[in-house]
Amino acid sequence: AKSQGRNTYCFYQEEMSREVMARLTLENALRLALAREEWVLHFQPQVHLATRRLTGVEALVRWQHPEQGLILPGRFIPIAEEMAIIGDLGAWVLRAACRQMQEWDALGCAVPRVAVNLSVQELERAALVPLVQEVLRETGLAPERLELEVTESMIMCEAGRAIETLRALQQLGVSVAVDDFGTGYSSLRYIKNLPLNRLKVDHAFVQDVGRSHDDDAIVRAIIGLGHSLDLEVVAEGVEREEQREFLQREGCEVGQGYLFGRPVPAEQIVARPLADGAR
Numbered sequence: 001a002k003s004q005g006r007n008t009y010c011f012y013q014e015e016m017s018r019e020v021m022a023r024l025t026l027e028n029a030l031r032l033a034l035a036r037e038e039w040v041l042h043f044q045p046q047v048h049l050a051t052r053r054l055t056g057v058e059a060l061v062r063w064q065h066p067e068q069g070l071i072l073p074g075r076f077i078p079i080a081e082e083m084a085i086i087g088d089l090g091a092w093v094l095r096a097a098c099r100q101m102q103e104w105d106a107l108g109c110a111v112p113r114v115a116v117n118l119s120v121q122e123l124e125r126a127a128l129v130p131l132v133q134e135v136l137r138e139t140g141l142a143p144e145r146l147e148l149e150v151t152e153s154m155i156m157c158e159a160g161r162a163i164e165t166l167r168a169l170q171q172l173g174v175s176v177a178v179d180d181f182g183t184g185y186s187s188l189r190y191i192k193n194l195p196l197n198r199l200k201v202d203h204a205f206v207q208d209v210g211r212s213h214d215d216d217a218i219v220r221a222i223i224g225l226g227h228s229l230d231l232e233v234v235a236e237g238v239e240r241e242e243q244r245e246f247l248q249r250e251g252c253e254v255g256q257g258y259l260f261g262r263p264v265p266a267e268q269i270v271a272r273p274l275a276d277g278a279r
C-alpha cells in the first residue's frame with residue numbers, strides 16, 4: 001500500500017507540474033500577446049425586439065493566437081485578471097471599440113451604441129474614468145454611444161469605489177448596464193440606488209422561456225423589476241423565435257443572441273445609413 005501511495009504521489013506531482021507548465025506557457029503567451037496586440041474584437045448585434053432594428057452592438061474580445069487561431073475570452077480573461085494585465089487588455093478593448101464606432105460612422109453605417117465589458121479590477125482602478133474620458137476625446141465618440149457592462153457581484157461586494165466610479169461614468173454621459181442579471185446576489189433594495197441604465201437578463205433564464213412556466217415567471221419578474229427601476233431590459237442568449245415572442249410580449253425592449261446574429265468581425269456588421277444629424 002505504501003509503494004502504491006508513493007506511485008500515486010509521483011503521478012500526482014507529474015500531473016501538477018504539467019499543469020503548472022501549461023499555465024506558465026499560457027501566461028508567457030499572454031504577455032507576448034499583450035505586447036503584440038494579438039487581440040481582435042467581434043461584435044454582436046443588439047436589436048429592438050419588436051422591429052429587429054439594431055440598437056447597438058456588444059464588443060467581445062478574442063485572442064488571435066499565431067498558432068492556435070481564435071481563442072475565446074473564457075480561456076484567457078480569467079487568467080489576465082489574475083495576472084493583473086486585464087487593465088491593459090481592457091484599455092485596448094475600450095479604445096478599439098470606440099475607434100470602430102468612428103470607422104462605422106465614417107462609412108455611414110449607423111451603429112447607435114457599443115457596449116464594452118469591464119472586469120472588476122478595471123472598475124476599481126482610479127484610472128478608469130480618465131481613461132474613458134481620454135478615449136472619448138480621442139475618438140470624438142458621443143458619450144451616450146458608449147455603454148459599459150458590469151456584473152452584479154462587481155458592484156455589490158466592492159461597494160465603495162465601484163459605485164463612485166459608476167457615478168462618475170454616468171456623469172460623463174456614458175451608460176451602464178448590469179450584465180448577467182440574476183446570477184449574482186444582488187439585494188433589490190441596494191440595486192435601486194445604483195447608477196444603472198440597463199439590465200441584461202442572463203441567458204440561463206432566457207433559455208427556456210416560452211416552454212417552462214418557472215422560467216417564464218422568473219423572466220417576467222426580472223423584466224418587471226427592471227422597468228420599475230426605470231431600466232431598459234435586454235435579454236441575452238435569444239436563440240429561438242418563441243423566446244423573442246415571449247420577451248416582446250412581456251415588454252422586454254432589446255434582445256441579443258444567435259437568433260439576431262452571432263458575434264462577428266466589424267466588417268460583417270450591417271446597419272442602415274446614419275440619418276442626418278444622428279451623429
Ligand code: C2E
Nearest residue numbers: 060061072073074077093117118119237238239257258263
Ligand atoms: P458575456 O458578457 O455574458 O457575453 C455574452 C456571451 O454569450 C458571449 O460569449 C457570446 O458569444 C455568447 N452568446 C451570445 N449570444 C448567444 C446565444 O444566443 N446563445 C449562447 N449560448 N451564447 C450566446 P464570449 O464572446 O465567448 O464571451 C464570454 C465572456 O467573456 C463574456 O460574457 C464576458 O464576460 C467576457 N468578455 C468578453 N469580452 C470581454 C472583454 O473585452 N473584457 C472583459 N473583461 N470580459 C470580456
Ligand code: CA
Nearest residue numbers: 058117149179
Ligand atoms: Ca457582457
Ligand code: CA
Nearest residue numbers: 179180200236
Ligand atoms: Ca452577459
Ligand code: CA
Nearest residue numbers: 179180202203
Ligand atoms: Ca457571462
